[in-house]
Amino acid sequence: MWTSDGDLLARVDKDKLPRHVAIIMDGNGRWANGRGLLRSAGHVAGVKTLKNILKTAVNLHLEALTVYAFSTENWKRPHTEVDFLMQLFSEYLEREKLEMHQNNVRIKFLGRTEDFAPALQKLMRESVELMKHNTGVKFNVAADYGGQDEIIRAAQKLARRVERGELSPENISITFFEDELDTAGQPPVDLMIRTSGEMRVSNFLLWQAAYAEFWFTDTPWPEFTPEEFVDALVDFGKRNRRFGAVNS
Numbered sequence: 001m002w003t004s005d006g007d008l009l010a011r012v013d014k015d016k017l018p019r020h021v022a023i024i025m026d027g028n029g030r031w032a033n034g035r036g037l038l039r040s041a042g043h044v045a046g047v048k049t050l051k052n053i054l055k056t057a058v059n060l061h062l063e064a065l066t067v068y069a070f071s072t073e074n075w076k077r078p079h080t081e082v083d084f085l086m087q088l089f090s091e092y093l094e095r096e097k098l099e100m101h102q103n104n105v106r107i108k109f110l111g112r113t114e115d116f117a118p119a120l121q122k123l124m125r126e127s128v129e130l131m132k133h134n135t136g137v138k139f140n141v142a143a144d145y146g147g148q149d150e151i152i153r154a155a156q157k158l159a160r161r162v163e164r165g166e167l168s169p170e171n172i173s174i175t176f177f178e179d180e181l182d183t184a185g186q187p188p189v190d191l192m193i194r195t196s197g198e199m200r201v202s203n204f205l206l207w208q209a210a211y212a213e214f215w216f217t218d219t220p221w222p223e224f225t226p227e228e229f230v231d232a233l234v235d236f237g238k239r240n241r242r243f244g245a246v247n248s
C-alpha cells in the first residue's frame with residue numbers, strides 16, 4: 001500500500017482539504033530543454049511526478065484528483081511527440097493499473113478517446129473495468145480533453161433528448177447539464193493547480209472550475225513534489241470561499 005507520506009500528512013487539517021483537486025501538469029518540455037535533454041525525457045520525468053502525487057492523494061483520502069494528460073489541442077504537436085506521449089500513456093496504464101487497483105483508486109477518463117489507437121482504447125476500458133467497484137480516490141485522466149468540447153458534447157446529448165421529446169428546453173438545469181459532462185456524479189473542482197509559471201486555464205474543466213481556487217507555481221511539473229502539493233492544499237485551507245455571497 002502507498003503509505004509513506006507520514007510527516008507530510010500531519011501538516012494538513014483534514015476538515016479543510018479540497019474534495020476535488022485538478023492539476024495542469026505543465027513544463028515537462030521546458031524542464032528537459034533546460035537540461036539539454038529531449039522533451040520526451042521531460043514527459044518521462046513527468047510520469048514519475050504523477051505517480052508520487054497520486055500516491056499522496058491516496059494517502060490523504062482526497063475524493064477526486066483530475067490531471068490534464070493530453071488536450072484536444074495537443075494533437076497539433078509534432079507527430080513524434082504525439083506518438084511518444086501515446087506510448088508513454090499506454091506503458092503507464094499497463095504498468096500502474098494493478099497498483100492503483102490495490103490502492104482502491106477508481107480511474108476514469110475524461111475526453112473523446114475515439115481517436116486513440118484501438119489497443120490504447122482497450123487498455124483504457126480494461127483499466128476502468130478493473131477499478132470500477134473501488135471506493136477510494138476518483139482519479140480522472142483527461143485525455144483528448146477540452147473543456148469547450150466537453151460542454152458541446154453535453155449540449156448535443158441534451159439536444160437529442162429534447163428531439164426525442166424526453167425533455168423540454170425550459171427544464172434544462174445546472175443538474176441536468178452536469179449529468180451529461182464527463183465528470184457526472186463527481187464534486188466540482190475546489191482547487192486547480194498549474195505548474196511551470198503559466199497563469200491560464202487552457203480549456204481545462206471550464207464548467208467544473210466555476211468556483212475553483214487557483215494555485216500557481218513556477219516549479220516545472222517534473223520537479224513538483226508531494227511537499228509542494230501539500231503546500232497548495234494547506235494554502236487552500238486558508239482561503240475564504242464565498243461562492244458569490246458575502247461573509248455572515
Ligand code: FPP
Pocket residue numbers: 025026027028029030031043044046047050068069070074088089090092141221
Ligand atoms: C505539459 O508539458 C505536459 C503535457 C502536455 C503532457 C502531460 C503528460 C505527462 C505528465 C506525462 C504523461 C501522462 C500520462 C497520464 C502518462 P509541456 O510539454 O507542455 O511542457 P512545456 O510547456 O514546457 O513545453
